[in-house]
Amino acid sequence: MRYLGGFTLLLCYSCPTLAFDVLRDYSGQNFFNGWDFYGYWDNLTLAPTGDVWWLNQSAATAQNLAYINSAGNAIIKVDNTTNVTQNDKRNSVRITTHDLYDYGSLWIIDALHIPYGCSVWPAFWSKGPLWPNDGEIDIIESINLNPNNQMALHTTAGCLKDGSAAQTGRNAGLDCGTGSGCVVVENQPNSYESGFAAAGGGVWATQFDVTGIYIWFWSRANIPASISQSTSTSSIDISDFGTPSASYPVNPQCNLTEFFTSQQLVIDITLCGDWAGVPAIYGPQCGSMGPTGDCYMDNVVGPGSPKYDNAYFEVRYVRTYTTTVAGGGSSAQPTTTVSGSRTIASASTTPNPTASSDGKNGSTTLNNTSAAARSVVLYWVFYFAMSCLSAGLLV
Numbered sequence: 001m002r003y004l005g006g007f008t009l010l011l012c013y014s015c016p017t018l019a020f021d022v023l024r025d026y027s028g029q030n031f032f033n034g035w036d037f038y039g040y041w042d043n044l045t046l047a048p049t050g051d052v053w054w055l056n057q058s059a060a061t062a063q064n065l066a067y068i069n070s071a072g073n074a075i076i077k078v079d080n081t082t083n084v085t086q087n088d089k090r091n092s093v094r095i096t097t098h099d100l101y102d103y104g105s106l107w108i109i110d111a112l113h114i115p116y117g118c119s120v121w122p123a124f125w126s127k128g129p130l131w132p133n134d135g136e137i138d139i140i141e142s143i144n145l146n147p148n149n150q151m152a153l154h155t156t157a158g159c160l161k162d163g164s165a166a167q168t169g170r171n172a173g174l175d176c177g178t179g180s181g182c183v184v185v186e187n188q189p190n191s192y193e194s195g196f197a198a199a200g201g202g203v204w205a206t207q208f209d210v211t212g213i214y215i216w217f218w219s220r221a222n223i224p225a226s227i228s229q230s231t232s233t234s235s236i237d238i239s240d241f242g243t244p245s246a247s248y249p250v251n252p253q254c255n256l257t258e259f260f261t262s263q264q265l266v267i268d269i270t271l272c273g274d275w276a277g278v279p280a281i282y283g284p285q286c287g288s289m290g291p292t293g294d295c296y297m298d299n300v301v302g303p304g305s306p307k308y309d310n311a312y313f314e315v316r317y318v319r320t321y322t323t324t325v326a327g328g329g330s331s332a333q334p335t336t337t338v339s340g341s342r343t344i345a346s347a348s349t350t351p352n353p354t355a356s357s358d359g360k361n362g363s364t365t366l367n368n369t370s371a372a373a374r375s376v377v378l379y380w381v382f383y384f385a386m387s388c389l390s391a392g393l394l395v
């Protein structure tokens, strides 16, 4: 056993690491470069639709609903300065990355504040060009005064989540093709609402891979060194990420590539609508139904402050990565680096026909290593992880 332990330990020294190279860094004064603003009222939230007008870039900038604050962080918020009259909507923001990210990518968001408050419904998520055919991944999504974040996949019919996949979150629905999708409720504290901000915010990482989709959340104090020590240009080795909050491995009941194509990232805030505004949900979460019992009348209409003072994202960065194959120990240089190629997608995959206030044309698909290379990488990662494990156990 000792010998075997020594042997596997030796193997472990040459463990390849699952490393990712930066594709895009959305941060600082350049944060909003590369996102399209929606520029129309919320006609996307299923009925009852959200009670917001998602401004175009010039209006959102002029009204201070999308800007970089003095700390260099991106603010994306709901209007809290206007007295909205009945039958009008409140101004807000919805932005979508111009680029599409292919299988093999990793997306990291570092935020200090996530919008909350009665009627508030923020999300950081991804979608394919056609919804729901090309899939949806909800990374940050919660409502009202709910204390926890919820993650979910949304697909066309026929994709079931593996209910026994290793994750720290709690399954709350395994059918990704039904209304609320295959939801995983975050179990860790301070994933939403005032608790999230009070803890200094946190980080979410999402791995979009042919082997599955995985979402991690860390409150500020628990962010792994690979992320806290990373810069806007350094690669990231995800081997210290630990167990994901939500795991959606490929399984016989969900052939992932049938349901998901390349994804665009979206940040938006809507109000009320078919989740935050549903009386049976809104009432208990906000402590009462309000004077009229109607989410729109009791919140959206009238003065914006103090009701919407917390309805803002403060984001340090969003970074996107693609897989590389690293050789040697964790300090070694990658032996093979396959960076994402950039291709102009065909007209049929133009993501957001209503947007484009930034004047850019066709969208860009950022690809990763080939499926075959990824399978090989994953095989070796698994193999060496097992070696490391047995070395740890046996030596």
Ligand SMILES: *[C@@H]1O[C@H](CO)[C@@H](O)[C@H](O)[C@H]1NC(C)=O
Pocket: 040, 043, 044, 354
């Ligand atoms: C939403 O509005 C935009 C802009 O008018 C339109 O192009 C799009 O088709 C609408 N979407 C839905 C789902 O109604």
Ligand SMILES: *[C@@H]1O[C@H](CO)[C@@H](O)[C@H](O)[C@H]1NC(C)=O
Pocket: 039, 055, 056, 057, 058, 059, 357
């Ligand atoms: C942006 O929206 C405002 C109204 O909210 C409109 O007046 C303006 O023409 C729009 N700008 C562009 C470039 O579409």
Ligand SMILES: *[C@@H]1O[C@H](CO)[C@@H](O)[C@H](O)[C@H]1NC(C)=O
Pocket: 083, 084, 085, 086, 302, 303
């Ligand atoms: C907001 O507008 C309503 C009528 O549209 C008015 O009754 C109310 O006093 C206004 N509130 C403020 C703070 O201006």
Ligand SMILES: *[C@@H]1O[C@H](CO)[C@@H](O)[C@H](O)[C@H]1NC(C)=O
Pocket: 255, 256, 257, 258
């Ligand atoms: C999974 O879906 C892909 C893309 O639709 C398809 O090419 C492949 O044959 C499917 N695999 C299985 C095992 O059904």
Ligand SMILES: *[C@@H]1O[C@H](CO)[C@@H](O)[C@H](O)[C@H]1NC(C)=O
Pocket: 080, 081, 305, 306, 308, 309, 310, 311, 312
């Ligand atoms: C709107 O909310 C911000 C905090 O998000 C706050 O600083 C500001 O004072 C509020 N605006 C008004 C008009 O109260």
Ligand SMILES: *[C@@H]1O[C@H](CO)[C@@H](O)[C@H](O)[C@H]1NC(C)=O
Pocket: 360, 361
């Ligand atoms: C973008 O499209 C416009 C017209 O739709 C065209 O005039 C312009 O040259 C295009 N820009 C690029 C970079 O392709």
Ligand SMILES: *[C@@H]1O[C@H](CO)[C@@H](O)[C@H](O)[C@H]1NC(C)=O
Pocket: 102, 262, 341, 343, 365, 366, 367
């Ligand atoms: C990149 O991916 C897109 C969509 O998955 C595909 O259409 C395109 O052909 C790919 N480009 C390359 C160079 O592999």
Ligand SMILES: CC(=O)N[C@H]1CO[C@H](CO)[C@@H](O)[C@@H]1O
Pocket: 102, 103, 338, 339, 340, 341, 367, 368, 369, 370, 371
């Ligand atoms: C640049 C690159 O490696 N592109 C690959 C991305 O993945 C697809 C399959 O999902 C391959 O066909 C591409 O060659």
